[in-house]
Amino acid sequence: MDKKRVAIIGVTGSVGQEFVHSLHNHPWFEVTQIAASNRSAGKKYMDAIRDPSGIISWDVDGEIPEYIKEMTVKTVDELDVSQLDLVFSAVESEAARDIETKMAADVPVISTSSAYRYEDDVPILIPGINDDHAELLEIQKKNRNWKGWIAPLPNCTTTGLAITLKPLFEKYGAKKVLMTSMQAISGGGKSGVSAMGIMDNIIPYIPKEEEKVKIETRKILGKLKDGKIEDANIRVSCTCTRVPVLDGHTESVFVETTKEIDPMKAKATYEQYNKEISVAGLPSAPEKYYAFHEDPTRPQPRMERSVGGGMTTTIGRVEKEELFDNGLKYILFSHNKKMGSAKGAVLLAEMLYKKDKI
Numbered sequence: 001m002d003k004k005r006v007a008i009i010g011v012t013g014s015v016g017q018e019f020v021h022s023l024h025n026h027p028w029f030e031v032t033q034i035a036a037s038n039r040s041a042g043k044k045y046m047d048a049i050r051d052p053s054g055i056i057s058w059d060v061d062g063e064i065p066e067y068i069k070e071m072t073v074k075t076v077d078e079l080d081v082s083q084l085d086l087v088f089s090a091v092e093s094e095a096a097r098d099i100e101t102k103m104a105a106d107v108p109v110i111s112t113s114s115a116y117r118y119e120d121d122v123p124i125l126i127p128g129i130n131d132d133h134a135e136l137l138e139i140q141k142k143n144r145n146w147k148g149w150i151a152p153l154p155n156c157t158t159t160g161l162a163i164t165l166k167p168l169f170e171k172y173g174a175k176k177v178l179m180t181s182m183q184a185i186s187g188g189g190k191s192g193v194s195a196m197g198i199m200d201n202i203i204p205y206i207p208k209e210e211e212k213v214k215i216e217t218r219k220i221l222g223k224l225k226d227g228k229i230e231d232a233n234i235r236v237s238c239t240c241t242r243v244p245v246l247d248g249h250t251e252s253v254f255v256e257t258t259k260e261i262d263p264m265k266a267k268a269t270y271e272q273y274n275k276e277i278s279v280a281g282l283p284s285a286p287e288k289y290y291a292f293h294e295d296p297t298r299p300q301p302r303m304e305r306s307v308g309g310g311m312t313t314t315i316g317r318v319e320k321e322e323l324f325d326n327g328l329k330y331i332l333f334s335h336n337k338k339m340g341s342a343k344g345a346v347l348l349a350e351m352l353y354k355k356d357k358i
């Protein structure tokens, strides 16, 4: 089988490096071109990921894959789109807007940036959660007269919340949600927070994050109807904080439901979803989409981040919430660079490939 030729844009960054790792020896996709900013362009990958003092800055567990070491990083303008089947974009959203617009004119783009997330003809996709929204890509393509399309993932904090809410929303009518996040340092990118700023500290504010979580959750849980996404009728309030954890976001969630719910019913619901999850068997899918713990000392970032190759969403501390007539509280863990961005984007590509969209 001929593999699909893919490019990674933003290949030197936190998410870009994770893409390099997630696409290593991939059965369907082959990285044939890579790009980053002018700072890195023209350099071999190994030199492009050195910091200004010459130290290799590789933020992924394990060795740097051989296939990438000698590849030369291009500028976006130097990419040969005629030789590409798919682009993975992992750049900061302001730069991403122009880059993704240019790429999508010729080739499909899967993006981890927020540049296009809030447009009416753009779905925010989480593979396994709202696969049916992918049909909007055809409308988008037509609307914009593009040969490709843009399929963004959500913000990495929305991902875990939407994944855990979906079964509760469908079966128990989740209607109000309160969430406080404890987000990992790597979520801010390679120059996000300084080491001195985060050690022995908690930063109680992440610019734009809370608004993103609110809007995106409603869109992801919404319904595709007459070529549009009708937002879900669910109210979300949240506080997003940065904590001294390297990888993986933890979120404390309170959810009010219309129907009566308790921890055992929730457990049975997640187990049922595990059995029925649409992405089962895809190369990047975890064996278990959801892990449910009754031990009150889980989830913990250090224990959960490698479960299912970082693709399992962990739920623990599940209790009936007495503040509401019906409702639960729980704590979730979701890996921001795996399911929450690069590897989740590769899983999305696999899902779209199976739907013949790539």
Ligand SMILES: NC(=O)c1ccc[n+]([C@@H]2O[C@H](COP(=O)([O-])OP(=O)(O)OC[C@H]3O[C@@H](n4cnc5c(N)ncnc54)[C@H](OP(=O)(O)O)[C@@H]3O)[C@@H](O)[C@H]2O)c1
Binding pocket: 009, 010, 011, 012, 013, 014, 015, 016, 035, 036, 037, 038, 039, 040, 041, 076, 090, 091, 092, 093, 095, 096, 099, 112, 113, 114, 154, 155, 156, 186, 187, 188, 189, 190, 191, 336, 337, 340, 341
């Ligand atoms: N970090 C996470 O956990 C996470 C999770 C979900 C979504 N995201 C989103 O994913 C995107 C990337 O995040 P990140 O954390 O990987 O950021 P990052 O570590 O700062 O990396 C940014 C990357 O973009 C490249 N870049 C910057 N300006 C560019 C331009 N004009 N043209 C081409 N490339 C350019 C950089 O190249 P140089 O090295 O050459 O400067 C670098 O490769 C952002 O939109 C972020 O919001 C991040």
